[in-house]
Amino acid sequence: MQKTQKKIVSSKNRASMWILIVAAVVLEGIACFQYFYSRSAIRKEAERRAKTELCRAELEIEMHTIEMETVAKTLAMMAEKYVDMPDSIFASTRSMVAAVNSTSSLAVAYVPGYFPSQGTYFEACSSRISDDSIHTRQIGSAAHDYTQMEWYKNGLEKDSCWWTEPYLDDSGSQTWVVSCSYPVRKNGKVVAVVCVDLSLDYLQKLSEYLQIYQGSYYSIRSSKGVDIVASPDTVAGRDYEIFHEEIDATGWNISIIIPDDVIYAELKRVSLILSGLMLLGLALLLFILYRSTKNIAKIVDLSNQQERIESELNIARNIQMAMLPTRFPPFENNPNLTGYGVVVPAKEIGGDLFDFLIRDNKLFFCIGDVSGKGVPAALVMAVTRSLFRSFTKNIDSPAQIVSQMNGSLSEDPDNQNMFVTLFIGVLDLNSGNLRYCNAGHNAPVQITNSQSKTANGQYAMVDCIANIPLGILAGFDYQEQAMQMAVGDSLFLYTDGLTEAENEQHELFGEQRMLQTIRQWDTQISAAESIAAMQEAVSDFVGDAIQSDDLTMFTFRFLSPPPTSHHSLVMRNDIEQIPTLAEWVDSLELPQDMNMTINLAIEEAVSNVMLYAYPENESGQVLVEADKSPDMVVFTITDSGKPFDPTAQAQPDISLSVEERPIGGLGIHLVRQIMDVIKYERKDNNNILTLIKKIQKYPNDNDLINQ
Structure with missing residues (x-):
């Protein structure tokens, strides 16, 4: 035992190590997944913010470029108006620079020699020196040949505003600028070009104002890829994300540059915290596993004992449950019945038990409650159920079945301190007649359909004689009762675990709550829904109280009897009337493949009655009845002659020769071979022989009987 425990402990230690390893791998996998998922989400958010800011920056820059283009066009109009008045051009450039803060310099450059008095080159220029100082002068000269400037050349050639690449304006604002040029015409001929400078310092300040992250940068490039606003040197050597947008007005490309260590700074910080927490969790798990191994041998032993007990109880429970009906709907081959049942052990x-079977178009059913709990009660329950199955094979009377079961249980010395309350019923599916016997059990509830009303309108407790439970007194005379079930009626059977269910205040569920629940049932709901509604009502009433008794419920509904036709023939005990019997059987229109054999069996049985039931020369009657349904035909032969049970005759040994075999017995042997069921009953001084031939066998009949 000690070696086994050591092996178990060693196995548990290895298992603990594997648990730790798996936990570490799982935690690391979760952390990695979380990290990359969060990284992807953060990047998408950064991209969304960048796109938003780029659009805003694009609008901001376009606003300024449009403003510069508007200034250029306005100044061109003024220059055209005062085209021959150079002094007025100076005033115009100065006033425009003063009015537009974003421009660094304005100039109007005339074609060479346009003003002979001013020399070859004339360029009126106003430059912003400071916020409150503007310098206006003529800067055209051979040293400053503006005709070679890009803005001038394109201004002569273009009919619209045109933006230059960045360049150093060493004659005007003395700073790096981009210029917008626009032609000035006189009589349709270009005589000058307006140049409006936009300082790159101004664009740099604008890009800093539009930062979305602390540490992110803007970059603006011309359509030819020349940097207008360049990214700082601090970006070099770092991983970064870059997002682009094109400015439609100028063809420039504006970008936002965000270093990775800026975007994912918070993620990195959180990841470090989570890594620390995971390491702490692994350390705590390691400590717990270490502590758990200290008492592992005792735990394993207790666990094995518990598992063995639970396994044995589960096996016992499975065996017990397998003995009870488990196939629902239970009457799938009998469209005139539906039912459902459940057992909930405490x-x-x-x-507790319930059971049912169908034989000879009759439903045999029972519900019972064994005194006591646990294994002893389960054993008596199994015996009771087996006795029910055994005696219902050949006995139709509920009282006789109960009496036989009582005799068997009373004689068993192991059952001296236990008894069984039992309700047994036999429902004739042709007529709806229900015969029953109650042995100290709770009275069932009959639930009527909308057409047939009971004394209480919808439901009524079934009237039951107070017979004693089984196993108390051998030889007790149990009384049988009968009632009629109409089409659509239901019968609800239960054990005292329903009415005696207690809540936490020790109040009982009781019959009144049970009947109130039944009153709420819709007559169209299924049997399973009915049981479920009752279970829900009990559960709501009991609440968190522990179940104190087994609870069993079973209900079935009588939907409709099978379509049957009744035929009868009355004859004298005269063998010459046998041909009439043959014609009568033919008139039943039985299937051709069995008509001849059935005719032979009925003829043999009736001939036996005619020859031997009455004394010689005494006249008597023989009543032959047939109840035909799609499933079977039931023949009943009744006479008032002397008692005689043909089913009690011994089976003849047909292996013997004719000389060796005793006379008689072959007729009843023939009937047994042809018919499915043969029963004899002596009732009211009459011999009643019942012969049944199944036309369409119920597949579940024999299965239910043999379970």
């Missing part, structure tokens, strides 16, 4: 196994 412990793993209990002493």
Whole structure:
């Protein structure tokens, strides 16, 4: 035992190590997944913010470029108006620079020699020296040949505003600028070009104002890829994300540059915290596993004992449950019935039972409650159920079945301290007649359909004689009762675990709450829904109270009897009337493949009655009845002659020769071979022989009987 425990402990230690390893791998996998998922989400958010800011920056820059283009066009109009008045051009450039803060310099450059008095080159220029100082002068000269400037050349050639690449304006604002040029015409001929400078310092300040992250940068490039606003040197050597947008007005490309360590700074910080927490969790798990191994041998032993007990109880429960009906709907081959049942033991196994089977177009059913709980009650329950199956094979009377079961249980010395309350019923599916016997059990509830009303309108407790439970007194005379079930009627059977269910205040569920629940049932709901509604009502009433008794419920509904036709023939005990019997059987229109054999069996049975039931020369009657349904035909032969049970005759040994075999017995042997069921009953001084031939066998009949 010690070696086994050591092996178990060693195995548990290895298992603990594997748990730790798996936990570490799983945690690391979760952390990696979380990290990359969060990284992807953060990047998408950065991209969304960047796109938003780029659009805003694009609008901001376009606004300024449009403003510069408007200034250029306005100044061109003024220059055209005062085209021959150079002094007025100076005033115009100065006033425009003063009015537009974003421009660094304005100039109007005339074609060489346009003003002979001013020399070859004339360029009126106003430059912003400071916020409150503007310098206006003529800067055209051979040293400053503006005709070679890009803005001038394109201004002569273009009919619209045109933007230059960045360049150093060493004659005007003395700073790096981009210029917008626009032609000035006189009589349709270009005589000058307006140049409006936009300082790159101004664009740099604008890009800093539009930062979305602390540490992100803007970059603006011309359509030819020349930097207008360049990214700082601090970006070099770092991983970064870059997002682009094109400015439609100028063809420039504006970009936002965000270093990775800026975007993912918070993620990195959180990841470090989570890594620390995971390491702490692994350390705590390691400590717990270490502490758990200290008492592992005792835990394993207790666990094995518990598992063995639970396994045995589960096996016992499975065996017990397998003995009870488990196939629902239970009457799938009998469209005139529907039903459902459930057993809820208070412990793993209990002493409640219910069962049913169909034989000879009759429903045999029972519900019972064994005194006590646990294994002893379960054993008596199994015996009771087996006795029910055994005696219902050949006995139709509920009282006789109960009496036989009582005799068997009373004689068993192991059952001296236990008894069984039992309700047994036999429902004739042709007529709806229900015969029953109650042995100390709770009275069932009959639930009527909308057409047939009971004394209480919708439901009524079934009237039951107070017979004693089984196993108390051998030889007790149990009384049988009968009632009629109409089409659509239901019968609800239960054990005292329903009415005696207690809540936490020790109040009982009781019959009144049970009947109130039944009153709320819709007559169209299924049997399973009815049981579920009752279970829900009990559960709501009991609440968190522990179940104290086994609970069993079973209900079925009589939907409709099978379509049958009744035929009868009355004859004298005269063998010459046998041909009339043959014609009568033919008139039943039985299937051709069995008509001849059935005719032979009925003829043999009736001939036997005619020859031997009455004394010689005494006249008597023989009543032959047939109840035909799509499933079977039931023949009943009744006479008032002397008692004689043909089914009690011994089976003849047909292996013997004719000389060796005793006379008689072959007729009843023939009937047994042809018919499915043969029963004899002596009732009211009459011999009643019942012969049944199944036309369409119920597949579940024999299965239910043999379960």
